[in-house]
Amino acid sequence: MWADLPTLILVGAFVVASAVIFVSGLNMTGLADRLADRTGLGEALIGGVLLGAATSLGGIIVSVTAALDGHPSLAFSNSVGGIAAQTLFLAVADMFYRRINLEHAAADLGNVFQGIVLMVLLTLPFLAMSSPEFTIWAVHPISFVIPLVYAGGLVAQKTVRDHPMWEPVATRDTKEDEPEEEDEGGRAQSTGRMFVTFGGLMLLMGVAGYVIAKTASQLADRTGLSDSLVGALATALVTSMPELVTTVAAVRRGALQLAVGGIIGGNTFDTLFLMASDMSYRDGSLYHAVGAADFYWIATALVMTGVLIGGLILRQRQGPGRIGAESLLLLGIYAAAVAVQFMGGP
Numbered sequence: 001m002w003a004d005l006p007t008l009i010l011v012g013a014f015v016v017a018s019a020v021i022f023v024s025g026l027n028m029t030g031l032a033d034r035l036a037d038r039t040g041l042g043e044a045l046i047g048g049v050l051l052g053a054a055t056s057l058g059g060i061i062v063s064v065t066a067a068l069d070g071h072p073s074l075a076f077s078n079s080v081g082g083i084a085a086q087t088l089f090l091a092v093a094d095m096f097y098r099r100i101n102l103e104h105a106a107a108d109l110g111n112v113f114q115g116i117v118l119m120v121l122l123t124l125p126f127l128a129m130s131s132p133e134f135t136i137w138a139v140h141p142i143s144f145v146i147p148l149v150y151a152g153g154l155v156a157q158k159t160v161r162d163h164p165m166w167e168p169v170a171t172r173d174t175k176e177d178e179p180e181e182e183d184e185g186g187r188a189q190s191t192g193r194m195f196v197t198f199g200g201l202m203l204l205m206g207v208a209g210y211v212i213a214k215t216a217s218q219l220a221d222r223t224g225l226s227d228s229l230v231g232a233l234a235t236a237l238v239t240s241m242p243e244l245v246t247t248v249a250a251v252r253r254g255a256l257q258l259a260v261g262g263i264i265g266g267n268t269f270d271t272l273f274l275m276a277s278d279m280s281y282r283d284g285s286l287y288h289a290v291g292a293a294d295f296y297w298i299a300t301a302l303v304m305t306g307v308l309i310g311g312l313i314l315r316q317r318q319g320p321g322r323i324g325a326e327s328l329l330l331l332g333i334y335a336a337a338v339a340v341q342f343m344g345g346p
Contacts, residue, residue, distance in 0.1 A: 002214045007222055014215040017208040018238045021058045024201040024208075025242025026249060028054055031198050032262070033255045038191050049154065049269075051246060051262040054202045056082075056269045058209030059239035063273040065213035066231070067280035072289040073227035074217060074235070075281065079273035080294065081232030082240045083122070083301040086263050086270075087308055088334045089244045091327035093251045093259055101324030103311040106256035107168035110161045114264045115309040117153035121146060121271040122302050128287035129295060140285040143278040146271055153268065168315070205242065212238060228293040229341060260312070267305070293341070300337040304330055 002010070028051060036046035059082050067075040094102040128142035136144075212235055220230040243266050250259035278286040311326030 002218050005218070007219070010215045010218055013211050014219070014238075017211040017215070018241065020208040021205050021212075021239060022241050022245060024205045025245040028198060028201055028242070028246055031194055031201075032246070033250065033253060033258055035191070035194055035198070036255075036258060038194070046258065046261070049265055050198070051258065051265070053266070053269045054198065054205070054242075056239075056243075056266050056273075057202050058205040058212065058242070059236070059270060060273050060276060061206050061209030062213040062216070062235050062239055063277045064280045065210055066217060066227075067277040067286065068282075069213075069217055070281075070283070071217050071220075071227050072277070072281050072283075072286050073291065073294055074213075074220065074231040075277040076274065076286060076290045076294045077228045077231030077297055078235045078239065079270050079277065080122075080125075080297040080301055081236030082273075083118075083267045083270050084232075084297055084304055084334060084337065085237050085240045086243045086267055087301065087304040088330055089240070089247050090260065090263050090308065091323065091330040092244065093247045094323040094327040096248050097251045097256070101316060101327065102251065102256065102260070103308075103324050103326055104171075104315045106260045107312065107315055108257045108260065109164050109167065110157050111257065111260045111264050112309060112312050113157050113160045114153065114261070114268055115305055115312070117149070117157070118264060118268045118271070119302060119305050119309075121149055121153075121268060122298055122305070124149070124271075125274060125287055125298055126295065128285065133285050133288045135285050138282055138284055139279050140287055142287070143275040146275045150268060150272060209239060226293070228291065231294075232297050232341065233338065264308075267301070296341075297337070300333065304333055307333065 005013075032046055032051040032054075035050065039046070059078060063075040063078050066072075066078065090102065097105065099105065124142050124146055128140050131142075134141065216230055216235045217227075219225075220227055243263060246262055247259045250256070250262065274286070281289065283289065307326050307329045311324055314326075316324045316326070
């Protein structure tokens with residue numbers, strides 16, 4: 001079906017699906033912020049789990065569909081390229097928080113811990129690549145380890161939140177996660193209805209993600225661009241747009257832990273794309289079917305995550321209207337990575 005469509009129709013479908021993801025992501029932010037207050041789970045945990053998973057749904061549909069269609073590089077690079085792009089979005093959000101640099105104001109131990117879990121998860125594909133090409137039901141054993149590490153990280157993060165062994169030093173610029181009073185219109189909407197609305201938006205994003213996967217693979221074939229390039233710099237950026245929208249919207253609402261937690265949690269959730277893609281790719285180990293260009297983006301994501309965690313711990317205190325040094329580093333690292341990719345690097 002998709003192969004028979006004219007290129008103009010494919011481009012149009014890609015753009016419409018992208019718009020659906022954009023609008024759905026925008027509407028999720030306010031719901032997530034209110035659910036964090038209603039449930040008492042806090043912005044960091046709701047941002048990392050509920051908002052992070054929801055905004056990643058379009059991306060996981062892209063990766064699974066690409067793997068099923070026999071495009072391992074597109075599936076792999078969509079996942080890891082999205083992690084790098086979403087980390088960059090925190091630098092963009094930093095520009096919208098004019099009072100102080102974001103990493104200082106959004107100090108939260110749960111986000112720091114989740115970032116460390118993310119770095120561990122990003123190293124697992126390297127272990128898979130460097131190990132023998134052994135599979136169980138055409139799935140590499142590392143793919144079974146990824147969800148276990150993810151789940152263990154969530155349990156540990158809740159422990160860190162409930163019983164912290166250290167806390168960030170409070171300054172006049174620290175923005176605490178405190179429940180906000182809802183207006184009468186917000187209180188009239190039940191928690192259950194909020195979850196149903198949130199689920200409906202997730203469904204829309206899932207359908208849009210499927211359309212993006214199908215159109216992107218066809219456009220890659222017709223333009224002659226590599227699946228790795230299309231995955232890391234086209235589908236990854238498009239399916240990551242909800243994270244940009246929700247992060248900036250959360251910062252403008254003053255929900256800083258929700259913003260940072262949504263990015264780090266979404267990135268952690270995105271590593272599950274690799275497990276799902278490996279299970280969907282039926283010709284053996286996904287990690288041995290992709291090339292150096294795909295693993296290059298994991299290395300980029302690792303470096304950017306390390307810089308982000310360093311910024312959250314260092315908590316540089318720039319004046320109003322100035323972004324932190326870690327945000328400048330994130331912008332520079334991502335720009336250099338894109339330049340290398342376009343120059344025919346890894």
